[in-house]
Amino acid sequence: MNPTRCPCGSGLPLAECCEPLHRGERTAGTAEQLMRSRFSAFAVGDVAYLRRSWHPSTRPADLALDDDVRWYRLDVGATTGGGVFDSAGTVEFEAFWRSPDGRGSVREVSRFVRGADGWQYVDGDVDPTR
Template identity: 65%
Template sequence: MAPRRCPCGTGLPYAECCGRLHDGTATAGTAEQLMRSRFSAFAVGDPAYLLRTWHSRTRPAALDLDPRVRWTALEVLATTGGGLLAAEGTVEFRAHSVVDRTAGSQHEDSRFVREDGGWRYLDGVALP
């Protein structure tokens, strides 16, 4: 049986891609990599990872994922900054989902900043 592909869309096996970030054996090197790993955390149902990678100023106290939502695909549309040596960056994306057999998507421009040496999700703006 072939290894499960990572939900983030890189085409890599989950264990070699976002799975390494989720289990703590690797950290995101770029804002885009963190954004992809956060999408994958939604897809696999890992709220602990989402909270760990949320900036302390904007992180909620708890996070309950809706079990009806199935995240199906991610499109990264644009990035600014967010490289290996950058302190901040943005990632524009469209995340596709299915809820109760109805397809939908979320289009957002997310901001990421470094905190304690690692990338963190700060906030995002919903786009049409």
């Protein structure tokens, strides 16, 4: 049996990479690790994890994913802060998707903070040209 690779692009099996974060068995050590786990949650449709990892100050009341959109690739660019000794950080990334209507990507610089609940996504600046 070939284990499912993690959608985040680490090359590791999902069960060893982002899935333990999704299940709450461990927390992200860095802002980039949280961002990668959130991408994986979009890819596997884990709305509960997306909501848990979203900072309460900006978390939407409802979150619904489009079942026709398949997230298939993540490219991580620059990061600032977000390390094991930081309390805030940013991660620049491009996430690629496909749907029956076509394909495209989303480019964003996401902001993260670390508090009592670990790293959480706050918000991001999306590149409107994508």
